[in-house]
Amino acid sequence: MSDTDFLLDSRGDAQDLGAWVIGAVFGRDGGCAFALGDGTVRLADGWRPVTAHDGACLSIAADVKDGVITGGDDGRVMRIAPDGTATELAKYGSKWVDHVAAHDSGLRAATVGKAVHILDGKGTALKSLAHPTTVTGIAFDTKGKRIAASHYNGASLWFVAAKESSPRVLEWKGSHTGVVISPDASHVVTTMQENTLHGWRLADGQHMRMAGYPSKTKSVAFTAKGRWLATAGADCVVLWPFFGGGPMGKAPTELAGGDGVLCTTVACHPTQDVVAAGFDDGLVLIAEIGSGRVVPVAAPRGTAVSALAWNGVGSHLAFGTEGGFAGLIDLSKK
């Protein structure tokens, strides 16, 4: 194996899972889970397969207190407890559950077509938020008070607890394919079909256009304090500054570029200005934003990195590829 695999070999646990890794997350209990295109969830603790969906898993998120929730193309939302017990939380007929999210305040959300369904910690349906077109992404804000949903021609921002449900509609023409909210809930950013990002500053509705990508951006993440927005979609990690008046009129910072391979996935460290990035050839690395220093984590294995996640304290990194290779690396000081 190459030197690029040094961290994976010396401090990691890797496994060929045999199916497209659609997502990796750490539960709030600290356990790591991978959701796969074959409908199973693998718990990194022993790599046990848990049957979650009759079809493919389409989305995975950390559940409210512990374990994970998944959405599948069998129309179900499942909860996988840390011990591997699978429970159905909701079923929406033959429709796909494209996205799921949960917040430690006790809320869960699942997207089904044009609707975002909000469930409580017990799985009871609280409300259903309607959108003009299919919802392509969701995100809770840090406090769990609001949820943003991206769709055609913009994004909708809802107060989850409001009695009268009508969203603040953030309009921008075109097909929006995913959404994030900055940690201080001051900005909403969407990815778009046409190789750009669009942002709104919520205080005054100011638009921001972040362009120049050679490819679609499918993964974006704010750094811990919200100073940077790390983005995939170029042959390096593109970081937009959200300070000092940015990102408008500011050039983005580029990290870990140079070999012409597209960055497909990014994940920001939960406390430091460090970003993990996965590439189209399977390379995984971590980069320190301040110094630009890059440390390889896993060598290219031929298929794109499709999942990447840090645990809550930032000591462990999990990744997975379209080809089914997955790894969990302990990066804590020893």
Add this chain to the structure above:
Amino acid sequence: MSDTTARDPVPVTVLTGYLGAGKTTLLNRILTENHGKKFAVVINEFGELGVDNDLVVDADEEVFEMNNGCICCTVRGDLIRILGGLMKRRDRFDGIILETTGLADPAPVAQTFFVDEDVKRATRLDAIVTVVDAKHLVARLADTKEAQEQIAFADIIVLNKMDLVTGAEADEVERRIRGINPYAEIRRATKSDVPIDSVIGRDAFNLERILEREPEFLSGDDHHEHDSEVNSVSFEVDKPIDAERFNAWITQVLASKGQDLLRTKGILYYADDSRRFAFQAVHMIADGDFIGEVKDGDPKKSKIVFIGRDLNRPWLRRGFEACQAGEDESKIQAEIARWTPPPA
């Protein structure tokens, strides 16, 4: 440990046609016939009948405009999402069959395969198959523009319900189809009983197969329908094409007239190049590449076909002729200048 290697693109067959024409019958025949292939089926939410298959996905036909502000530059947003989802369990099927509603314009579907980078990487458009009802097609063509578009886009037309028409009626229907699209292959059928391999695995959008079929033009008079009707024109030139001139001209023609041009296809012999160049476009969205060396004995006649509405035959002919190497430069400049793009 090694990763699974990337696979070949998945073929996607688009099945279109009016409600009641026999689309679902054909679909179920494809699914149940013993060919050893597994299909994922994407059906529209207003589907006629049950489809008996392991993997069926409901689509809601969300047509999205692209951000150039042009009404013909559209894609199927739901299709991008669904094909992306299906790729995550790629090992479960050999091909995808996509049904569209009878009222659907096929252009956004076709354009999705040209425009979206993920769809382009993971799939290939195999063919557009249009099922029509021999008894009612003529009335449909008079009623709606979608019926004409579905004929215009078709690679294969299943002329169904032959048991309900006389020989003379069938000939008249075929004549009407040929008037719109002389390049499609017509398969007469009763209860959609065409051989499965005549509709599946055709690879009709492969540049190498463009204009492979000889057109079946109308016999007799060049009967001119009124301008709102879809028809086709084609031209052939003997001298090699100047690549730069052709690019400049076709770019301008598509930008100016693309909304009315449903499908454009060409095979070109460039001056100073030993290879053939193939070209196709759906409305304004074009794709082209070299498709290999010229074979011995090839007459090297460049050819272009336009299928669309309100086609100005003399303008298109003179423009294509002016693309020939050796023609006067002022000629092509004048031909390009005719086509003014509409204001954005």
